[in-house]
Amino acid sequence: MTQKPSYENMSDEQLVQLSLKDENCYYYLIERYETKILRYIHRATNVNKEDSEDLLQEIFIKIYRNLNGFNQKLKFSSWIYRIAHNEIVRQYHKNKSRKTMFSLNDEDDAGNILSQLISDEDICNIYESREKATKVREILSQLPNKYQEVLVFRYFEGQSYKEISDILRKPPGTVATLINRAKLHFKKMAKRHHLA
Amino acid sequence: MTDINKDIVRKIKEDEVRPYSRHYFFLKRSAIWLLFGLSVLLGSIAAGIAIFQLRYAEWDLYRHLGHSLIEFALLVFPCLWLVILIGFMGFAYYYFRHTEQGYRYSMLLIISLSVVLSIISGGILNTIGLTEKLETVFHEKVFFYKGLEDHKRKIWMSPGQGLLSGMITKIISEEKIQIEDLQGNYWIINISGSVWRGRLKPVENQKIKIIGRMAGKNIFVANEIRPWQGRGKQGGGRHSVCPEKGRR
Numbered sequence: 001m002t003q004k005p006s007y008e009n010m011s012d013e014q015l016v017q018l019s020l021k022d023e024n025c026y027y028y029l030i031e032r033y034e035t036k037i038l039r040y041i042h043r044a045t046n047v048n049k050e051d052s053e054d055l056l057q058e059i060f061i062k063i064y065r066n067l068n069g070f071n072q073k074l075k076f077s078s079w080i081y082r083i084a085h086n087e088i089v090r091q092y093h094k095n096k097s098r099k100t101m102f103s104l105n106d107e108d109d110a111g112n113i114l115s116q117l118i119s120d121e122d123i124c125n126i127y128e129s130r131e132k133a134t135k136v137r138e139i140l141s142q143l144p145n146k147y148q149e150v151l152v153f154r155y156f157e158g159q160s161y162k163e164i165s166d167i168l169r170k171p172p173g174t175v176a177t178l179i180n181r182a183k184l185h186f187k188k189m190a191k192r193h194h195l196a
Numbered sequence: 197m198t199d200i201n202k203d204i205v206r207k208i209k210e211d212e213v214r215p216y217s218r219h220y221f222f223l224k225r226s227a228i229w230l231l232f233g234l235s236v237l238l239g240s241i242a243a244g245i246a247i248f249q250l251r252y253a254e255w256d257l258y259r260h261l262g263h264s265l266i267e268f269a270l271l272v273f274p275c276l277w278l279v280i281l282i283g284f285m286g287f288a289y290y291y292f293r294h295t296e297q298g299y300r301y302s303m304l305l306i307i308s309l310s311v312v313l314s315i316i317s318g319g320i321l322n323t324i325g326l327t328e329k330l331e332t333v334f335h336e337k338v339f340f341y342k343g344l345e346d347h348k349r350k351i352w353m354s355p356g357q358g359l360l361s362g363m364i365t366k367i368i369s370e371e372k373i374q375i376e377d378l379q380g381n382y383w384i385i386n387i388s389g390s391v392w393r394g395r396l397k398p399v400e401n402q403k404i405k406i407i408g409r410m411a412g413k414n415i416f417v418a419n420e421i422r423p424w425q426g427r428g429k430q431g432g433g434r435h436s437v438c439p440e441k442g443r444r
Contacts, residue, residue, distance in 0.1 A: 020215060023205060023208055023209060024205065026204075026205055026208065027201050027202070027205050030200075030201045030204055030205070031201050034200060034201060053200055056200060057200065057203065057204050057207065060204045061204065061207065061208065061213055064208055064213060064215060065213060065214075065215055065216055066215070066216060067215045068215050068216055068217060068218045068220070068221055069216065069220075069221040069224075071296055073296075073297070165299070165300065169293075169299035170299060171299065171300055171301060171302045172300065173302055174302070
């Protein structure tokens with residue numbers, strides 16, 4: 001663990017191979033993706049800090065168990081997001097007391113996504129109004145899960161259509177259709193809430 | 197944040213968590229491909245038997261039965277095998293989608309390719325005669341199976357509509373033979389002027405199909421006589437009843 005700089009320069013695939021030989025090296029793989037996955041958990045669920053860290057731990061343990069199953073034709077990040085997504089869905093079905101799976105807790109996130117979905121001219125107006133940001137969160141949480149998850153991956157996690165296809169194991173065409181429909185849904189509901 | 201990293205690595209060590217072996221993933225991938233292949237194979241068999249039944253449905257009979265072509269097509273349609281084909285295509289789609297790259301292809305593409313593959317393979321199985329053997333096996337071993345044999349029996353036991361079938365029990369003369377039909381009734385068949393399809397010759401204990409008309413109680417005038425299996429499309433002509441005595 002003292003040779004940090006050399007591990008930082010290694011590719012994900014190299015770190016995977018090292019982790020399979022020495023579990024201590026897995027630390028660096030976790031370090032590389034921990035923040036992203038934790039942020040994704042916060043965006044995708046409405047669990048508290050402790051539960052999100054528990055979930056993070058379970059996700060990384062699952063990733064470790066499946067390291068030999070990593071297909072090098074995929075991007076490593078897509079692969080671990082896939083495992084993270086599946087684990088979140090599994091937990092959601094296990095604890096169905098939550099109304100929706102995806103819940104946007106971050107106001108900036110809500111503003112971010114709205115700017116992508118509606119014309120640029122509206123950005124200034126939207127950012128000025130906290131009430132509008134709240135409405136955005138409400139609208140997004142009312143969308144069906146299949147639309148929320150693609151919007152989260154596309155506009156918060158910044159994933160490309162191909163990466164989303166690899167994460168969700170859906171054809172790229174289906175992903176494109178889902179995103180388009182999600183945007184249409186959002187715009188309709190935004191109009192009803194006088195946001196667009 | 198680094199505490200979480202250390203906690204995770206510590207938990208992996210304490211709980212002795214081990215990565216699944218490469219063999220595990222190899223076996224898993226192989227099993228999925230095997231199940232996909234099996235689904236396509238079984239779909240091919242279903243397609244092959246359906247093709248066989250459609251091929252030997254004797255489409256030229258629809259006029260004799262007083263049906264339109266569409267009505268006859270609905271009668272002979274191999275519904276059971278098409279339902280089985282659809283079922284196996286569903287399995288094929290499911291397993292293909294669970295292969296490593298299978299999710300990248302649309303449902304329409306996967307199912308279309310599976311159907312085409314099954315039909316082509318079914319056609320090949322049909323050509324080599326395997327589906328005919330399977331049809332016989334199902335008819336003999338599966339008590340509730342109503343395949344081509346049952347369909348043939350229904351169609352060819354319609355003397356009122358000019359269709360009769362049975363086994364030749366006696367050669368009465370050059371112009372008459374006796375048959376026992378599929379229901380055990382005896383008929384006198386007038387064969388003068390009838391056409392015997394294929395290389396068929398009137399021989400006792402031979403199973404035949406007759407197109408003609410009823411001429412009275414248990415009396416039938418034959419226009420065309422076919423072998424029980426197939427349509428006898430190869431060749432045909434008027435045969436002498438006693439080939440040793442008279443030649444064509």
